[in-house]
Amino acid sequence: MPSLACSVCGADVDVPSDVMDGEIVSCPSCGTKYIVRISDGQMLLEEFKGDVEDYGE
Amino acid sequence: MPSLACSVCGADVDVPSDVMDGEIVSCPSCGTKYIVRISDGQMLLEEFKGDVEDYGE
């Protein structure tokens, strides 16, 4: 399972091996939520700021 | 070729044997124009009063 560094606390954030673009992951250490961004084979963590439509649920 | 009586002058108005509903025929004697109306195998002549869209030509 690949992992990326949390930009807040530096801990390893695990990413499922079958991850898809846009998937939500959390840092196991500080709880920061991320959106996994995949483009051109590169994987990045984008901080999840909540500016996403969740249909009020 | 079937024919029907002109309701104006009584002359025989010829109708083509392959006539279709709505076709225009004229009385050879007085010139009155008719619309041939066919329904349920019955053929009738309806006087053509000109209240028909002809696109101004």
Add this chain to the structure above:
Amino acid sequence: MIVVKIGGSVLCKDPSHVILDLANHWGECVVVHGGGCFVNTVMERMGLTPRYLTHPGGLRSRLVDEETLKAYVMGVMYLNKLIVAKLSAVGVPALGMSGADNAVVMAKRKERVMVVDERGRQRVVDGGYSGRITSVKGELLVPPPLKVLAPIAVSQDGKLLNVDGDTLALKVAEAVGARRLVLLSDVDGLFLDGKLVERLDAAGVREALEHRDVVGGMKRKLSVVLEAVEMGMEVVISNGVVEAPIGRALKGMGTLVRPG
């Protein structure tokens, strides 16, 4: 003022009663309509398959790509003109509008929406041509003539966007200061455990939202109802395919929801 939302199911089944009844009430109404069922027919005819997004909490929304948007705008605008034409025949001066007309309903494209994908995982995807309503020009919606509003909004940069009809009705009601919101569909109201719920307050709506019978379209509708009653409006969820449906709704027949 009263905002009357005519659901797509009413338009697809039998719009004649609500159109006739608008002749009695139009002077104090704004109409918002839906069209989902007809849009699906149009899409099918055009060889497009309706697709939906499932959101956390179970709500679903239409996935609106470019081709779907075309079919959507065509379908709902056809219904809009059908309504307006029928209203003119019963003597109601009616002006059909989309939100793009006079930019009366503006929205922001939902660039990022949260979905639950096939594998049950939460994912952020592009929302396509769906919009979140940002403004409604209420002063342009007051009769006469009766305004009949299709569930289409316009973005700042001039793009047409799909918006949810019930949500639009709520925003319109807010913008015109309506005290009553009538939601007409092809069912008699909210059913819980097989029984029609005749009266509800805000707390009751919150409870109902957790009920196992409340799913899909009704869940979305109740979220809208909750917002409306929290603003102090009276809401009726009622049947639109029966005689004099607006009169019936205003008498409280169906599910009447009051703030208190």
Add this chain to the structure above:
Amino acid sequence: MIVVKIGGSVLCKDPSHVILDLANHWGECVVVHGGGCFVNTVMERMGLTPRYLTHPGGLRSRLVDEETLKAYVMGVMYLNKLIVAKLSAVGVPALGMSGADNAVVMAKRKERVMVVDERGRQRVVDGGYSGRITSVKGELLVPPPLKVLAPIAVSQDGKLLNVDGDTLALKVAEAVGARRLVLLSDVDGLFLDGKLVERLDAAGVREALEHRDVVGGMKRKLSVVLEAVEMGMEVVISNGVVEAPIGRALKGMGTLVRPG
């Protein structure tokens, strides 16, 4: 007042120039648009084959049965909303309308039309859902906002009807007392013997109507032009897919037809 007819060919090819130019002229304009080419695309997508009637004298018109009417209304109303949305993005307050809105354009269904059938014989057939315009409420079409009118009329009994866009533009011009009528399509004007005709008077139009190059759509257009100049209007047939097409037309570029 100026009536600007935007042909379907302009909308299908590139409506951006005329929309931008309307920002300069909208205060004194009414827009009427077409949509034939897009309607054909919609019909094709829906598995319908466009059919036409040929009339004595050679004019052709669309055969509008019930399914065709649906595709027609959907297609032209989609274009109507596209125009209005794009206008809103360039700051033009625009209200898209069909003739059914406020019953602004009323028509009578063409119950009996004369055609020349496959065998070359004249025959009276049902005209389908095509209408002959009986009234236009000009006072509802004056800006602001700019009115953008789709070629749809309504009958007394509330049926939507297809009407010809050029003819609608003429009737609108008459109703609002317009002095100028601008007909925009994707060609530079009237071509006879391969050359653009820059100036014409009524007599010249009558002559041109007999010219072998004048067939189909151009024949219908010239009949409309003749009626317009006989009412004292100035008409320009001009290109709508070039920069500043309205400004160009008002300078007389294209085919300028004057009464005298």
